[in-house]
Amino acid sequence: MAKSIDVSDVNIYYGDFLAVQGVNMTVRAGAVTAFIGPSGCGKSTFLRSLNRMHEVIPGARVEGKIVVDGQDLYEPGVDPVAVRRQVGMVFQRPNPFPTMSIYDNVLAGLKLNAGKLKKNAADEVVEKSLRGANLWNEVKDRLNKPGMGLSGGQQQRLCIARAIAVEPQILLMDEPCSALDPISTSAIEDLIHELKNDYTIVIVTHNMQQAARVSDDTGFFNLKATGEPGHLVEFNPTKKMFANPDDPATEAYISGRFG
Amino acid sequence: MTAPTTEAEDAPAASWASVRGGAGDRIFSGAALLAGLSILAALAGVFIFLAIKGVTGFTKPAEVYGPHAESFVGYVVPLLVGTFTASIIALIIAVPLAFGIALVISHYAPRWIAAPVAYVIDLLAAVPSVVYGLWGAFYLAKKLVPMHQWLHDHLGPIPVIGHLFGEPSPAGRTLLTAGIVLAIMILPIITAITREVFSRTPRLHEEAALALGATRWEMVRMTVFPYARSGMVSAVMLGLGRALGETMAVTMVLSVGFDLSWNVLATSSPTSIAANIALKYKERSADLLNVLVATGLVLFLLTFLVNFLARWIVGRSERRMAR
Numbered sequence: 001m002a003k004s005i006d007v008s009d010v011n012i013y014y015g016d017f018l019a020v021q022g023v024n025m026t027v028r029a030g031a032v033t034a035f036i037g038p039s040g041c042g043k044s045t046f047l048r049s050l051n052r053m054h055e056v057i058p059g060a061r062v063e064g065k066i067v068v069d070g071q072d073l074y075e076p077g078v079d080p081v082a083v084r085r086q087v088g089m090v091f092q093r094p095n096p097f098p099t100m101s102i103y104d105n106v107l108a109g110l111k112l113n114a115g116k117l118k119k120n121a122a123d124e125v126v127e128k129s130l131r132g133a134n135l136w137n138e139v140k141d142r143l144n145k146p147g148m149g150l151s152g153g154q155q156q157r158l159c160i161a162r163a164i165a166v167e168p169q170i171l172l173m174d175e176p177c178s179a180l181d182p183i184s185t186s187a188i189e190d191l192i193h194e195l196k197n198d199y200t201i202v203i204v205t206h207n208m209q210q211a212a213r214v215s216d217d218t219g220f221f222n223l224k225a226t227g228e229p230g231h232l233v234e235f236n237p238t239k240k241m242f243a244n245p246d247d248p249a250t251e252a253y254i255s256g257r258f259g
Numbered sequence: 260m261t262a263p264t265t266e267a268e269d270a271p272a273a274s275w276a277s278v279r280g281g282a283g284d285r286i287f288s289g290a291a292l293l294a295g296l297s298i299l300a301a302l303a304g305v306f307i308f309l310a311i312k313g314v315t316g317f318t319k320p321a322e323v324y325g326p327h328a329e330s331f332v333g334y335v336v337p338l339l340v341g342t343f344t345a346s347i348i349a350l351i352i353a354v355p356l357a358f359g360i361a362l363v364i365s366h367y368a369p370r371w372i373a374a375p376v377a378y379v380i381d382l383l384a385a386v387p388s389v390v391y392g393l394w395g396a397f398y399l400a401k402k403l404v405p406m407h408q409w410l411h412d413h414l415g416p417i418p419v420i421g422h423l424f425g426e427p428s429p430a431g432r433t434l435l436t437a438g439i440v441l442a443i444m445i446l447p448i449i450t451a452i453t454r455e456v457f458s459r460t461p462r463l464h465e466e467a468a469l470a471l472g473a474t475r476w477e478m479v480r481m482t483v484f485p486y487a488r489s490g491m492v493s494a495v496m497l498g499l500g501r502a503l504g505e506t507m508a509v510t511m512v513l514s515v516g517f518d519l520s521w522n523v524l525a526t527s528s529p530t531s532i533a534a535n536i537a538l539k540y541k542e543r544s545a546d547l548l549n550v551l552v553a554t555g556l557v558l559f560l561l562t563f564l565v566n567f568l569a570r571w572i573v574g575r576s577e578r579r580m581a582r
Binding site for chain 2: 051053058081085088089091095097099108109112113162163166
């Protein structure tokens with residue numbers, strides 16, 4: 001069910017402001033692709049354009065082609081709601097639904113798609129998704145407690161369980177560990193390794209070690225200059241990127257020397 | 260820690276003690292406490308006044324309550340029915356409309372439409388209630404006569420709820436009309452409050468729902484309503500409070516009768532407690548004044564009860580989730 005993403009000539013706007021310019025890349029199926037780059041370079045913006053979440057902001061729009069499974073996501077007539085059911089997303093800060101129990105949080109997306117589920121089918125999905133997110137053993141005795149009662153790392157894994165419960169083709173993660181402690185971060189990174197067997201994963205991270213640890217491919221975004229749009233500087237296998245990057249700017253960023 | 264709480268034996272060295280804000284904080288917290296207590300004091304004052312002045316109103320000789328009633332219960336029950344029927348009609352009409360308008364303003368309409376609509380709705384609150392009364396009595400009532408007839412024809416034959424839609428009034432100055440006028444009057448306050456709480460829904464929760472493939476309406480149901488529930492109840496309670504206490508509009512619109520009737524289309528209906536006080540105040544005898552205050556006391560207590568009940572219902576589901 002993992003699918004590749006072909007991105008060609010994508011420009012992303014906030015109103016009249018061009019935020020990201022001319023991105024071309026191919027995200028491989030069943031691999032982990034990481035985006036790195038300084039704050040404000042448009043990597044999160046680009047990530048959000050992959051499941052049409054970018055346009056939720058008033059005035060925001062995307063030009064160019066993003067093709068998943070032979071279908072351009074931005075073709076007229078494509079419903080963004082349908083896109084988001086295929087391309088799941090995990091956010092920077094854990095955001096379980098505060099009024100729902102752990103159980104209902106996992107099923108939230110599925111209920112939208114399938115309506116009422118039979119009790120035992122629902123139980124099965126909840127267990128499978130929570131096991132998939134490495135959370136089952138910690139919460140199996142309190143599934144009916146609110147999701148907000150969990151620790152930050154557990155909440156984030158709950159959000160991952162919620163995203164994979166609808167069995168998307170692609171999973172986007174926007175700095176999923178930046179609000180977590182190192183132990184929770186390590187748990188999520190282990191999880192990413194397991195998840196890539198079933199999903200194409202795209203992750204934005206500020207942590208270079210994390211990109212090096214979890215990803216197969218890495219894209220480096222940067223601003224050409226202050227006030228200029230962000231762009232994709234280099235896109236290569238992670239091993240090459242961190243050992244022998246093509247672009248001197250990439251090397252400067254990775255080794256901690258900017259500009 | 261803002262200030263040492265007690266005069267400790269060894270006070271902290273000067274540099275560790277609170278340097279600034281100590282006095283300011285105390286003044287502010289004192290002022291806030293005073294404001295809070297003054298509300299309680301005002302409520303208690305109202306209650307004590309009503310109780311002292313009204314207590315004798317419960318047990319007057321039969322002729323004081325006449326000519327249409329013989330006891331306090333017989334006097335107040337039709338008024339209570341009138342009060343609550345008109346208010347409930349107002350809520351049934353205004354609440355869905357207000358929630359809908361608030362949702363459009365906060366989540367659906369583009370900003371260039373939302374801002375003027377919000378402004379116009381707020382303006383409705385600035386219209387004096389006498390104006391609503393005049394409009395309701397001399398314009399709206401006549402226009403609603405065909406609707407009364409239609410309701411009677413179509414809903415009248417249905418068992419049980421048919422009682423509400425009995426023989427319609429030819430003038431249209433009915434409880435239903437009064438309820439509709441009240442609905443327009445309470446619309447702005449309910450809209451303004453719900454709009455505010457809807458728009459405070461954390462972006463994070465909304466995006467969580469959208470990213471799962473929720474449509475906008477599904478997103479609203481999953482995140483906006485649960486988040487705003489307590490505020491929505493507050494808004495309805497404030498609207499209900501205004502409807503229960505509204506005097507002028509009901510006084511002017513309704514043609515007053517004294518018989519207890521469930522027919523909201525009737526030619527004459529029992530008026531509301533507040534309107535009744537306004538109507539009778541001028542022809543008062545000392546005895547009747549006590550009775551009027553007693554009816555005010557009943558309304559006061561019932562409003563309290565309704566409010567607590569609503570809070571308790573909301574609080575119960577929230578406490579369940581907080582465990």
